[in-house]
Amino acid sequence: MLSACVLASLSTLSFAAKKEKKVWNETLDKYFTQIEATEVAPDAEGFIRRWNLLEPISKPNRGNTVFVDSYVRDAFAKQYFDGQMTIMPEDGQKVKVVEEVEVVEKGAPTDMRRMMGPAKIEEVKTTLAWHALDSKLFNVKIFRFAEGYGRNHYSLICWGVTVINCEEDMTVRLAVGSNAASQWWVNGEDVLLLSNDRRMVQDDCVSKRITLHKGKNIVRGALINGPGMSDFCVRFLDEAGKPVKNITVSYK
Amino acid sequence: MNKKIILSASALLMMSMAASAQIGKPYIHDPSSIVVCDGKYYTYGTGGGGLVSEDGWTWTSLPREARPGGGAAPDAMKIGDKYLIAYSTTGGGLGGGHAGSVVTMWNKTLDPNSPDFKYTEPVQVAFSEMNEDCDAIDAGLLMGPDGRLWCTYGTYFGFIRQVELDPKTGFRKEGNVAKDVAIDCEASTMMYRDGWYYLLGTHGTCCDGVNSTYNIVVGRSRNPQGPFYDNVGRDMLKGGGKMVVAAEDRAMGAGHFGRFIEEDGVEKMSFHWEADLDQSGRSVLAIRPIVWKDGWPVAGQMVEAGTYEIESVRRGYALELSVDFQRMNVARRGGFGAPATDEPEISIPNQTLEEVIGSWPTGNIDVRANDYMSRPSQKWVLTPCPELGATIAGPYYKITIAGTNRALAASAEAEVITVPEFTGADEQLWRIDQLTDGTFRIMPKAIPGCNEKYALVSLGDSSPTLAKFDMSSDNSKWNLIKRK
Numbered sequence: 001m002l003s004a005c006v007l008a009s010l011s012t013l014s015f016a017a018k019k020e021k022k023v024w025n026e027t028l029d030k031y032f033t034q035i036e037a038t039e040v041a042p043d044a045e046g047f048i049r050r051w052n053l054l055e056p057i058s059k060p061n062r063g064n065t066v067f068v069d070s071y072v073r074d075a076f077a078k079q080y081f082d083g084q085m086t087i088m089p090e091d092g093q094k095v096k097v098v099e100e101v102e103v104v105e106k107g108a109p110t111d112m113r114r115m116m117g118p119a120k121i122e123e124v125k126t127t128l129a130w131h132a133l134d135s136k137l138f139n140v141k142i143f144r145f146a147e148g149y150g151r152n153h154y155s156l157i158c159w160g161v162t163v164i165n166c167e168e169d170m171t172v173r174l175a176v177g178s179n180a181a182s183q184w185w186v187n188g189e190d191v192l193l194l195s196n197d198r199r200m201v202q203d204d205c206v207s208k209r210i211t212l213h214k215g216k217n218i219v220r221g222a223l224i225n226g227p228g229m230s231d232f233c234v235r236f237l238d239e240a241g242k243p244v245k246n247i248t249v250s251y252k
Numbered sequence: 253m254n255k256k257i258i259l260s261a262s263a264l265l266m267m268s269m270a271a272s273a274q275i276g277k278p279y280i281h282d283p284s285s286i287v288v289c290d291g292k293y294y295t296y297g298t299g300g301g302g303l304v305s306e307d308g309w310t311w312t313s314l315p316r317e318a319r320p321g322g323g324a325a326p327d328a329m330k331i332g333d334k335y336l337i338a339y340s341t342t343g344g345g346l347g348g349g350h351a352g353s354v355v356t357m358w359n360k361t362l363d364p365n366s367p368d369f370k371y372t373e374p375v376q377v378a379f380s381e382m383n384e385d386c387d388a389i390d391a392g393l394l395m396g397p398d399g400r401l402w403c404t405y406g407t408y409f410g411f412i413r414q415v416e417l418d419p420k421t422g423f424r425k426e427g428n429v430a431k432d433v434a435i436d437c438e439a440s441t442m443m444y445r446d447g448w449y450y451l452l453g454t455h456g457t458c459c460d461g462v463n464s465t466y467n468i469v470v471g472r473s474r475n476p477q478g479p480f481y482d483n484v485g486r487d488m489l490k491g492g493g494k495m496v497v498a499a500e501d502r503a504m505g506a507g508h509f510g511r512f513i514e515e516d517g518v519e520k521m522s523f524h525w526e527a528d529l530d531q532s533g534r535s536v537l538a539i540r541p542i543v544w545k546d547g548w549p550v551a552g553q554m555v556e557a558g559t560y561e562i563e564s565v566r567r568g569y570a571l572e573l574s575v576d577f578q579r580m581n582v583a584r585r586g587g588f589g590a591p592a593t594d595e596p597e598i599s600i601p602n603q604t605l606e607e608v609i610g611s612w613p614t615g616n617i618d619v620r621a622n623d624y625m626s627r628p629s630q631k632w633v634l635t636p637c638p639e640l641g642a643t644i645a646g647p648y649y650k651i652t653i654a655g656t657n658r659a660l661a662a663s664a665e666a667e668v669i670t671v672p673e674f675t676g677a678d679e680q681l682w683r684i685d686q687l688t689d690g691t692f693r694i695m696p697k698a699i700p701g702c703n704e705k706y707a708l709v710s711l712g713d714s715s716p717t718l719a720k721f722d723m724s725s726d727n728s729k730w731n732l733i734k735r736k
Contacts, residue, residue: 027383065460138490141385177491179408179436197457197465199408199436201491229385229409229436233490 022092028148031141032133035091039165039248040134046235046243047138048162048219052089052251054081055128056146056156060102060121061226064197067181072195075157076183076222081128085188085220088161088252091132098125102155132251139177139200142223142230154227164217164236165248172212172244174219177204178232182223186210200231212236212247272500272554273530275638275647278303278311278537282325282390282439285510286522286539286644287335289362293644294318295510295522295537296326296337303537308644311537318364321355321374325390325508327441328362331401335359336422338377338403340389350409352388354378356422377424378405378415385410386432390508392441395419396449396476404451407438412453412488414442414477433478434488437469439508448472448547451480451488452496454507462533464505464526469493470549483548497521497540497551502529506551511542512644517687517723520644521551539644541686552686554646557635558734559654561624565691565729567713569621573629573653573670578608603627605655617670619660621714628654631735634684640676641697648681648697650674662696666718668708684732691729693721 024034040050057080081087081095089095103120131149135141140160146153174191176184179200184192184207191207198204223232236244280297286308287294296302296319303311304318319326319337326339335358342352355374363369380388387409394402401419406412412434416425434440437453444450450472456465471480471488479487486492497506505526512520519542527533541552562571580603585593605628612629624630631654638647651660652674659674660682674680678698685693694708699718707721709728721728 063460065457065463144385199455199491201436201455201493202486204491 023149025148027144028133031136031144031148033136035132035134035251039250041248042235042243042245043138044245045138046237046245048164048234048236048249049135049138049140050133050249050251051135051140051160051162052091052130052132053140053142053145054089054095054130054159055149056142056151056153056158057097057128058099058101058152058155059157059224060100060119060155061224062119062155064180064226064228066226067196067198067224069193069195072181072183072193072224075224080157080159084159085185088163088218089130090252092129094127094129096125097128098123100124138202139231139233142225142232146230153230154225156225156230158223158230159220160222161218161220161251163250163252164212164219165250166212166214166217167246168214170212170238170244170247171209172236172238173209174207174234175203175205175237176221176232176234177201178223179229180223180225182221182232184234185218185220187213187217188220200229200233202233203235203237206237209239216250272502272556273528274309274311274537274539275642276305276310276312278531279313279534280537281524281526281535282508283510283522283524283537284326284328284337284508285393285441286512286520287328287330287362289330289335290366292363294328294362296328296339297524298324298326298343302326307642308539309638309642309646315364318362320371321357323389325439327391327393327510329393329395331395331419333360335362336393337371338391338393338422340391340405341374342387342389349382350380350384350387351382352380352386352405352407354388354391354403354405356391356403356417358422375423377403377417377422378413378430380406386413388413390439392439392452393417394442394444394449394476396444400476402442402476404433404440404442406434406440408436411435412437412440412451431477432489433480434471434493436491437488437493439468441509441511442476443511443549444476445544446547447474449474449476449478449480450549451478452509453488453493454509455493456505456507458505458507458526460505460526462504462527462529464507465499466505466507466526467498468496468506468509468523470496472547494548496549497523503527503536503538504529505535506538512539514644515723517689518645518685518693519688521549539646541645542688543686543690544688545690552690555634555636555649555684555686555692555732557633559631559633559736561630561731561733561735562632562651562694563624563731563733564621564710564713564716565726565731566710567621569710569713570624570630571619571632571716571730572622572627573612573658574618574620575608575612575629577625578603578611578627605653609656614672616663616672617658619668619670619716621710621716626735632660634732637676637681640681643683645683645685649684650676650680651682651694662699662702662706662718664700664702666699666702666704666706668716668718687723687729689729692732693728694730695721 439454482492681697
């Protein structure tokens, strides 16, 4: 039972761009490691743990039931930063972002009563950084990633990109679980949409057969969530539904 | 004529509704497992209070002090001669804080009017801090076959966790360390059957009324502490779970599973519908049979009003009136000795009631079992009669021959007969339970002059009687097959 799940709280957003070149703290250290090797294998179950993640973009949503297909597609079709669908960022690379924030009037209630009224949304410009990380878990905890980099951990959109290296062409399927909705592209092709108020479940949604080409393949994903835990897990499955492990993962 | 049809259709709809929904005022959210105390059924919900029922089907509200402490999603169980209640003092909340606390307390009785009704001071048995991937709400209790007492808790915010409690005190067992057993679900609880420990959780969207997608899933393990895998081998720590119950035609958002074992082979699950369209979209208590299929629990169905063949599991014969078999006068086509013909195919109507009823006796008629031949004497209309009483299995049913008021009844000799007119007498009402193997038990509400709890049983292949129910014997079981 989640008594507050429909009307969830949104804390006021305040996130000046970090001046430190490398932020690292207890939260990040609990869930992620900083990348050391150039390439890594997927984990024992084929999960892709290496991702270059953009600090979450603010996208106010007081509940998660709005994430119908069209909403999710529209949310990710909107341009938040240059090169959104093509960028291969460096670790630490910064991008200028236009994001939405909820403006809280002075004197407004700070509790659930505020959630009952209409939200006042404004667009603001900010600068966010990409971070190349390995998840310590099979899933990538965006909630903790956001927290670790001082971003609001609710009401967010998070973009991620990774590179899959293959020794030969492979017919596979992309398998994703995400909390909440997400969309995924492989080599620029839209291959998977996870819509609705969704929980992170291993192999929840699986793409049609796609080809990973010999050499580098770019996997790009975007996740959206209102209140609650945000995370995702990604792996490739072969024709028999078994995890694909004869690949390596890099972030550039 | 049209009006008649409309009235008849709406009456059928009402009967169908009555068969599937709890009646009275079954309004509750996050119900605990159902517990019996002094012959009454109790369940507790979020916010305090709960529901009580004399018959297991008709529910009324309990005062708030019946389960004090507020908070969320209790569970309840009887241990020895006392009742243990677990609940969370916090309310969870995706957008709010995730510091949670699960407490337990005891009472000698669940009856708030009893002089013995007094809760012990609640004791914290589990908690979550703000920075943990867990929110300690939604407690679920299981006493394993070895006497170990388990409590699971948690919500969508990270992990479902399990702690072990001391069944003597209800306290957390000393030295016990909370264990992660599932992820991204809530309303967890456990059950045990045939060497397997089952972990149940609720997925989907909570608390969104008719749009709630809440659904109950399950994984299992040979070890009480997991790992719990679903039917395709997915760990519940990776979101795995096999569906137990989801939305029905008129009710949405199944959540907060509780198991109620009445006797061997007769099990019920309790949960809430986030919204019952026939009860103003309110969150209500629901009870369904538990059917075990290939070692997995699934929600059985309430028997809908309609026309059925009642087939014995013993032989596969159909329950029928002991009347002359009336041949259908249709020339044989094809087969041994029948001439081949090039005539075009035609559709031959079934034998009708009007064609045969004149040959039936007008008084009581015995019943027997025989080859099913789609004859009027073999078609039974099952009609729920909530106004004539109910049990935890649902309303009592009248069972009549289609197109007539001739009703199946228990005789004073503890045999099964039909009487020409249904009067609503107790011996003409039948309790129908879907059993754990998916078959059905059919029991009269009463047998004149007999206090035995008898069920419809196949004495021989063709000879039904009333006798003691035995889950281990196919003689005691029946299939209900929808017929036109």
